[in-house]
Amino acid sequence: MGNIFKVFFSISSLLILSSCDVFLAQEKDAFECESHLEEVYAKTPLNNFEQTKFKDLLENRFPKFKEMFEKASEETLIDTDLLAAISFQESQWDPKAKSNMGVRGMMMVTLETAAIVGVEKRLNPEQNIMGGAKYLAMLQERNIYGKTTADQLSISLAKYNLGPTNIINIAKEIGKEPDEITWPDLEDKLKNISGEDVNLIDVNGYSRGQQAIDYVYRVKSYYNLLAAHSCTKPKDQLTFF
DSSP, X not given: OHHHHHHHHHHXXXXXXXXXXXXXXXXXXXXXXXXXXXXXHHHOSSOHHHXXXXXXXXXXXXXXXXXXXXXXXXXXXXXXXXXXXHHHHHXXXXXXXXXXXXXXXXXXXXXXXXXXXXXXXXXXXXXXXXXXXXXXXXXXXXXXXXXXXXXXXHHHHHHHHHOHHHHHHHHTTSOSOGGGOOHHHHHHHHTTOOGGGGTOOOBTTBOHXXXXXXXXXXXXXXXXXXXXXXXXXXXXXXXXX
16 A cells, blocks of 8 residues: 555656746747837837837727638748738728728728629728739749749838839849849839839829838738747748847
């Protein structure tokens, strides 16, 4: 009986110690995630107003659409947090968002893009998210520009914002082979592009080329915040600080 009690006591002790180890590991992970989140917020170029608004909408608006982004990610193999970051930059996760150019919905899909990716109702958030994800996947698949994966993704994001034809025409002026063009190469060209150059409109002196540059960096900023909130390691091509 004594031996049985000793075996039982030993097993119980091991289980308790194992449980303690798991608890401590979870506590450590939680602490590391919290520290990382604080670090990302400290480094982000977004101002305090933008950070506060993002936190508020992440808590109060994003959960309604999270599964839709996950579903679109599964179908297109584009990171969920990246799709959510694009959507936040485009519409702040507002399914009824509309620009003065007639672009609408969560991912701000144009009528032309909607027809290409099969979106029948642009104000339907699920259709709009899926449509935007499919469109970005198409841009990435057809993109021939970019020296690195990071360059390629930044250029694809610029295409999403400014239109693929405009980016292709600008890239042709760089004087390099397509697979040797870097994002900084394209960025330098975009700095001198006005709305008239790309058949679009500048807003209050804010050039359309600079808008495209800022768009890419803001999407990356929101992506890094989303990745930190979900406690996942951000992809290298989307980390810029």
